[in-house]
Amino acid sequence: MLSSVLVFAFERPPIDWHAIAPELTLLGFGALLTLVDVVWLERGRAISSVLASLGLLAAMVPVLTLATDGADRATFWGAYVIDDYSLVMKAVFLLAGYVVVLLSTSYIAEGDYWESEYYQMLLSAVLGMVVMASARDLVTMFVALELLSIPAYLMATWRKRDLRSNEAGLKYYLMGVFASAVLLYGMSLLYGTAGSTILADINAAVSDASDGTAPLAVVTLGVIFVIAGFAFKVSAFPFHTWAPDTYEGAPTPVTAFLSVASKAAGFVALLSLVFVGFWGRSDVYQPLMWVLAAASMFGGNLMALRQTNLVRLLAYSGVAQAGYMLAPLAVAGESLTTADDALSAVVTYLAIYAAMNLGAFAVIIAVARRTASAEIDSYKGLFHYSPALAVAMTIFLMALAGIPPLGGWFAKFEIVLALISPQTPWGVALGVVVALNSVIALYYYARIASYMWVEQASAEAGFDTVSPIKVPTSVSAALVLTGAATLAFGILPQWVGHFTDVTLLATLPS
């Protein structure tokens, strides 16, 4: 009797368990971490980072089995889609999360921080990203966004006795909540016109708007608000203002996480929205993306020129990098081939960017163990006393600048390729903007390189500038992983290009 009432009240949707296995694995390990913490108390601390990294790697297994299986899956009435695109992004999130755990291990263990909770938060945030990669529905998307944002707000304040860390978290939280509000307002407008939260239905509704069946202004406003909401997340100019302060104040491994994984999650949402939800309204999103991209590139790069702190510099360079990634979306609607080129370009960029940016932060973490600072001045003469770290940093910075044969060149190349491919004046113009900006960016990356190689460490630096810096094993592992990926992606780009050659348009009615 009771069971029949329950069945009446709640009809369980058909669930494809294989499809959501990566998410369940992450959830399971997160719960396990909590249990270990509750049962073993302090004794559980030691294994918490191991458990977290095991969880992230274990979640890779179902991702791989789904990839070899090859079939696209949709579950929860089309709100949740597993295709090549979402699998590639899930793999990027999981591996980036794994590298962040490697970076955090010694940092969190050595400071007076809550350890087990930190990894629980991290797994929860990664879970949000992994869900985001499959979300094809506004509500799922919003839940995924909050699932990744709320732990991230907390992690930013993890150094709770440090004023800057508190400032970082608070700023991030306030800006993030404001962005969520903007986003929700936009979503409500779209739901109002489409009568559905599924992106494919929204596409049908917004595409028809031009012939008068839906109020044009409302749809346009909805599209703009939703894109602006995610522009906060990816720290595109002029929605970037939280990034430098938050990056500087947050614990460095968390900064690495925010600058790579959470930015990538924002992009995943933007991509799903543009290529599925707003596909028919290229007249709205294309100019918007053009302006956002150009402003982010110029704004980020010009402000990065004046920075004296490496983390802040990377925050601004991250704004510019977001600009490069937004650029292909400004031409995405020109044709179906261009759309595929643009999507592949952004996905490629995200994968390569994850490797090189995490690598740069790994070096920052390693160097800060000696210098206790991220001021660019403290990098003077690094090459003379710690040549391996200096070479690694040079590789990552030059990769970010896009100098062949390091990974970044192929990422930028794919972007420019996508911009030129439709052969429109606006596309070519943005291609020129990308080219000019890579020259501006080179200036500040090369300046850091010459600090490390050319200058001598000053005698009154206040730290040992003779013996090489000792790097913890886990950070070394992160350096090797990201360094190998950065080099491999540059020399044999086919390795990454093969995986990122994806499409989202197959799900659309042509």
Added chain:
Amino acid sequence: MTDFLNDWGLTLVIFIPLVGALVMLAVPAVEHQALKRLALLTSLATAVVGALLLLDFDYGAAGDLQFVVDASWIDVINSRYIVGLDGISLPLLALTLVVVPLCVIYSWDHVPDPGNPKAFFILMLILETGMVGTFLAQDLILFFVFFEVVLLPMFFMIAVWGGENRRYASIKFFLFTLFGSALMLLSFLALFFLSTDPATGESLRSFDMRLLSDLAGAGILSATQIWIFAGMFIGFGVKVPMFPFHTWLPDAHTEAPTVGSVILAAVLLKLGTYGFVRIAVPMLPEGAEAWAPWIGLLAVIGIIYGALGCLAQTDMKRLIAFSSVAHMGFVMLGIATLTDFGINAAIFGMVAHGIITGMLFFVAGSVKERYHTLEIRRLGGLLTQAPRLGWILGFVSMASLGLPGLAGFWGEFPAILAAYSPADGLPVEVFRTYMVVAAVGTVLAAGYLLWLLQRTAMGKPSEEFADSDEIVDVTRNEWISWVPLLVGILLFGLLPGLIFDVIDPAVVNLLATGAGG
């Protein structure tokens, strides 16, 4: 053997230096002797493979690409690993393979401050991979990657081992060249999308340089070609360097360590002119035709401006750097005529300038080592203090000013002659004016070089250095690293056919479908 060379020869010659550099990476930095031996061994091994290739090269078919390798590389963008050697690449390849070991020998006993031979030689070997790869690549993206690979090592070579003002000079060099190559890449992409198969009219989407030169821009509107050519013009022009993009060169040369300057002058500048000959002119003949008068104009401005710049310099290395601007002007004038005669002259000029100016920088470096200054005012009496060094400087200066019988002559004179009758469609009067201006440039060149010689080599040693015991004559290592270049200057001066016979068929082939035919 032949089969092996056919399949692997070019790949080996590109990557042996890189492998050597990786091996050196594993050797501890304090093992100076082992590191130097490894560097020398690597560069000599590369040169030996190069020599085998040269012996096996079919000179009867110098116009065709030989030892071609075509393997898959980046399938998603249709870019392939294609390398090949023909008559145009051959002399430049040989030049590179000779210059690098000589530089290693030259720096054997004195790695410039702040020392660290490990990093210095590793960078030199990575440079070699980049330079050789650029001359052999037959795919635009592969070309681009190798073209850029040379940037980082050169940047660090100037930034770490350079003079007083090294930070400014190195970043300037880096920014200028990257700016050029960014625009160049846009042009490559435009070619990629716009090239169409003449038979079907479909977009080819190919970076294969062989295919694109055969097409010679078919199907691309003339107005579009002009734009695409403009991008390459800036990209290659910065590297050459052409007036007005030349300002990085004097700074880079002045600050760079001696072997850095030598490699820069001997090989790096050639990457730009090589790009014009191999890519810009054959692939965009109509764009080239539209731009040719302007290239010619900038070339002769470069000749005169470089020469006047030389006359105004007080520093010997800076003077040689400005003379590079002038000499590369002759090369560009040869290219601007768009005739096979002119382009032959240009390629000869590239090789001759490489040997001669490389040699001049060697001499300048040795002077600096002895006198600790390159200020011309303070120098003098080289012929009394170090007679052999003085005579070598005299000999190379004669070669540089284009004395008949030495290599420099065959780069300049035919280029001037070619301007008399440029390709059909180019304004004859304009080019004849250029010819006259360029001829005046040779007079100026004689002027500044003889004046340099007079002020540094002749006269009495200045009091400051009269009793200095550091001023010794040419040392053993210097002889070893200079003799091959000096022999080259004389040999190619007396027998220019050695080079012309190899390059001519390739140039004719390259222009057959393009502007020349």
